[in-house]
Amino acid sequence: MREQPHTGHPSAQPPAQHLPVLYAQVLNGLRVIENGTYLDGTFGRGGHSRGVLEQLGPDGRLLVMDKDPEAIAVAQRDFAPDGRVAIFRGSFAQMAQWSATGDGVDGILLDLGVSSPQLDVAERGFSFGKDGPLDMRMDPDSGLSAAQWLAIADEREIADVLWTYGEERASRKIARAIVAEREKTPLTRTAQLAELINKVVPRGKDKSNPATRSFQAIRIHINRELADLELALDAAVSLLKPEGRLAIISFHSLEDRIVKQYFNKLAKAPPGNRRMPTEVSFSPTLELVGGAIKADDDELNVNPRARSAVLRVAQKVGAR
Template identity: 80%
Template sequence: MRGQAQAGHLPVSQPPAAHLPVLYTQVLQGLKVAENGTYLDGTFGRGGHARGVLQQLGPGGRLLVMDKDPEAIAVAERDFAPDPRVAIFRGSFADLLHWDATAAGLDGVLFDLGVSSPQLDVAERGFSFGKDGPLDMRMDPDSGESAAQWVNRAEEREIADVLFNYGEERQSRRIARAIVARREKQPFTRTAELADVIAAVMPRGKDKIHPATRSFQAIRIHINRELADLEAGLDAAMARLKPGGRLAVISFHSLEDRIVKQFMNRHAKAPPSNRRLPELAAFVPTLDLVGGAIKADEDELAVNPRSRSAVLRVAQKREQG
């Protein structure tokens, strides 16, 4: 039952009201934090989930936190660095194998995917079409090209492919043509400019979402290599998890969730057999699924509408041999 202590575990307390990490209680229950375990939060954000893990760790426990965003790392350094149980690393969770602190193995790994609320809420980061700001969208503003640089130089076909593949945008070709036509007159520099161009050529749907929603999602995913990083991060987490360790991943759209679901199933379930082909070596599962897709309940939705699209999946690494 929510909030009750399990044997050998502290109770799962609620996060501070000022910060509402999605599926907070479900994540901590899914990780099944052991007092002296080592846990990695690969997407620190503003530390909501990390604080919950740290509250359940004893003196021998260890919390490793990562983030690509320098603002997130600044918060981690300010709030967590004084605690000797905590280590902090700026970088993508795709590179967690390169962090020496993970080499001894992990009892739990958390990835909270997508863009964080602080990133969305600050116009200068350029993630939101609802707040005019520089067209940037980089989670690490010191690395790679910005969204403005990309939309001002990419070929029309590449833009259309990104919008279709990462945003599942059916009007991708029409939008790409409009982007190219507009930049020939004046390059894009602001989020509002791009949102207005998209809205001008998009038919209004019945779902009430802004016409630029899927396109902004697609460009953000492309700029930050989010799906490629997710695939690399899942493999790396699997390599570092100790037997009995748990992997918890929160996704916010179907592309992410599909990758997570397929990864966990691939390690937990035997592939379908084909009677026409010779039988290969017997399948040996390396993960056990812990429940199915977990979503926010009505209480959480009432106070945190952004949790509506969140899906949590949890798996536990099997003992081998």
């Protein structure tokens, strides 16, 4: 979840309708320069982008992307009049194909996962706490909805998705129940699916809703979130200028693991192998900028949803 309702400390935060997670930490990590070019691959409602734009001079440039048409509508309304801003609707996996990137960028931000505006609107179908159409697409004009996928996927595929992307231990049991239920009535509403999972899986000691992991898994699968992230990482590094910075906010362990391993692969020499005494030369592409950054107590008091956010920053190695 990327942006939260703005309910506190207005003097320390951007003048925006939504409060971006790890706002100050992101801007510090990007180290914005006045005449630089920056790309926000997950515009959302523009909280981080506003912060970047405030630090840019007249020769600076801000490129914003999002696959969600509602986010793009906000960008067009609030940012299009500024000649320093270019707007593109599409997945951040497509950033390398966006011609507006020109000669490279000085910084890129990816704020992963579903945003609060998406989660809080029942009609988008992301939340098991609000009844709505079982959709879950960040881009409602592309691909299968969750309802369409659940209607045609076989039991094994459903179980694999729930286990792989949700780490759901009862994945097979839930998949079996879904297939049995759809033979009687189509699963078209979020409340339907949540109720079905709650009947199959008892509430655990942590008191979280048993549907939490399954909804996350289906959403990740429907939106190709991890596959797009892997494409975006390669694209981002190729677009960055030397000494440009890449800042990525993750909200669950699967995303963060991919980002951490990718950063380490390009920043650290592989461990030696006793069976291969000959040293293999290694030239780092990235330098790590600190370690994992999390929200402090002040932010958590205002935005409890930020508790799972992890920010990692890396800098592209300059000419040596």
